Structure formats: C-alpha cells, structure tokens
Amino acid sequence: MSSSVFWALVRKDLYLQRGIMIVTVLTCLLAVVLTSLGKVGLAVGGVLFLTADIASGIFIAMYSLMAERKGLSHLFALSLPISGFRYDLSKLVSGYLAYGIPWLVLTSIAASLFLLPGQDRGMIVYVLLLQMFALALFSVMLAVLFAVKSELMSAAVIVVVNICFSLFVVDLNLPQNAQPMHGPTLVWTRFAVTGLCVDAAVMALTLIFALALLSRRRDHF
Numbered sequence: 504m505s506s507s508v509f510w511a512l513v514r515k516d517l518y519l520q521r522g523i524m525i526v527t528v529l530t531c532l533l534a535v536v537l538t539s540l541g542k543v544g545l546a547v548g549g550v551l552f553l554t555a556d557i558a559s560g561i562f563i564a565m566y567s568l569m570a571e572r573k574g575l576s577h578l579f580a581l582s583l584p585i586s587g588f589r590y591d592l593s594k595l596v597s598g599y600l601a602y603g604i605p606w607l608v609l610t611s612i613a614a615s616l617f618l619l620p621g622q623d624r625g626m627i628v629y630v631l632l633l634q635m636f637a638l639a640l641f642s643v644m645l646a647v648l649f650a651v652k653s654e655l656m657s658a659a660v661i662v663v664v665n666i667c668f669s670l671f672v673v674d675l676n677l678p679q680n681a682q683p684m685h686g687p688t689l690v691w692t693r694f695a696v697t698g699l700c701v702d703a704a705v706m707a708l709t710l711i712f713a714l715a716l717l718s719r720r721r722d723h724f
Contacts (some may be wrong), residue, residue: 504557508585509585509593510593511583512590512597513593514591516539516593516594516597516598516601517577517600519566519651520566520567520601523559523562523563523566524613525604527556527559527609528544528608528609530551530555531551531555531609531612532553532612532681533548533551534547534548534555535548535612535613536548536554537551552613553633553637553672556606557637557665557668558642559602559605560637560640560641561646561661563598563601564598564641564644564645564648565600565648565657565661567594567598567601568594568598568649568665573646583652587720588717591720593716595713595719598645599642599645602638603640604636606638606641610630610634611635613630613634614627614631619632622683623686623687624687624688624689625683625684625686625687625688625690626684626685626691627689628689628695629681629684632695632699633697635674635698635699635702636668636702637699638702639701639702639703639705639706639709640664640667641707642706642709642710643709644661645709645713646710646712646713646716647660648660649716649717650716652681665683670704680692680696
C-alpha cells in the first residue's frame with residue numbers, strides 16, 4: 504500500500520506541474536527557432552532559452568514544496584498510509600522528474616542542432632556545460648528548500664541561484680574558455696572537464712544531503 508501511495512503522490516505532482524513542463528519546452532523550442540534569425544535572434548533566443556531553463560527549476564521547486572506548505576495540502580497527504588519520510592521522498596523524486604524530463608529533451612535538442620552540417624560541433628560541449636550547471640543549481644535549490652521553511656530564506660536562495668548562474672555564464676563566455684568550443688570537433692579543455700566534474704559532485708552531494716535530512720526529520724508538518 505505504501506509503495507502505491509508513494510507513486511500516486513509522484514504522479515500527482517507531475518500532473519500538477521505539467522503546465523510548467525510544457526511551457527518550458529515550448530518556450531525553449533521558440534528560443535531555438537529565434538537563434539536561427541541572425542545575430543539579434545541568436546541573442547534573444549539564447550537569453551530566452553536560459554531564462555526559461557532556470558525559471559522552470561525555480562517554479563518547480565517552489566511549487567512542489569512551498570506552495571503545498573502554504574496551502575496546507577500536505578496535511579491531507581500525510582494522513583494517507585505513508586510515512587513522513589516517504590512523503591518527502593516523493594517530493595524529491597517528483598521534483599527531479601518534473602525538471603529532469605524537460606531538461607533532457609531540451610539538452611538533446613540543443614546539442615543535436617550542432618550536429619547539423621555547417622555547425623560547430625564543438626559547441627556541444629558548451630551546451631553540456633550550461634545544462635549541467637543548470638541541473639546542479641536545481642539540485643542545490645531543491646535540497647536547500649527542503650531545509651528552509653520561511654519565504655524570506657526561500658527568496659534568498661532564488662537570488663543566490665540567479666547570481667551563480669549569471670557569474671557562470673560570464674565565466675563560460677570568456678574568450679579563453681569559449682573559443683576552443685568554436686570548431687568542428689569536441690574539445691575537452693581543462694575548464695570543461697573540471698566544470699562537468701564539479702557539477703556531478705554537487706548533484707551527488709546535494710542528493711546525499713537531502714536524503715540525510717529527510718531521514719532525520721521528525722516534523723513533517
């Protein structure tokens with residue numbers, strides 16, 4: 504019974520967040536189309552893609568955790584035959600799925616565009632660096648929002664996430680970092696390898712932190 508309730512809660516969250524997931528994919532597809540319309544379109548499309556990518560993570564994390572707490576709808580879920588830990592775990596799983604599914608679709612589309620004739624295939628590394636950093640930031644945000652309950656702290660987390668992403672984009676676009684990616688082959692520079700390894704480590708650590716936090720939590724209300 505507990506397992507069926509767990510997956511029912513996961514499906515419920517995915518159903519409620521389907522609008523965010525669909526809008527994210529459609530917005531990013533529009534951004535991809537814009538990037539083919541000259542330099543202005545490339546600039547606008549690039550900003551739109553990144554904004555939708557990060558904003559969707561914020562909305563999904565906030566809606567999944569803060570909205571239910573504010574509306575007290577989690578009290579009904581906790582009255583079901585499921586432990587508090589498994590309830591929180593369902594939020595963690597649904598959060599990663601709600602963000603991860605569109606993330607995977609968009610990363611695949613963005614990377615595949617640079618496989619077309621005449622494109623710089625090296626830019627696939629650029630796409631992976633951006634998308635992996637975005638996924639790592641989402642992982643951090645989701646884990647932290649499990650730990651904090653105040654709206655003020657949640658807002659502070661969002662500000663920090665946006666600042667970190669902006670700083671990373673600036674660093675990624677420095678000539679010494681971006682130039683090796685503008686070519687016909689994949690070039691795995693030290694910057695690229697280090698960035699991907701750090702992202703993977705951050706995601707692993709935040710997941711471990713979240714699971715440890717949930718396993719020790721006694722107050723699920």
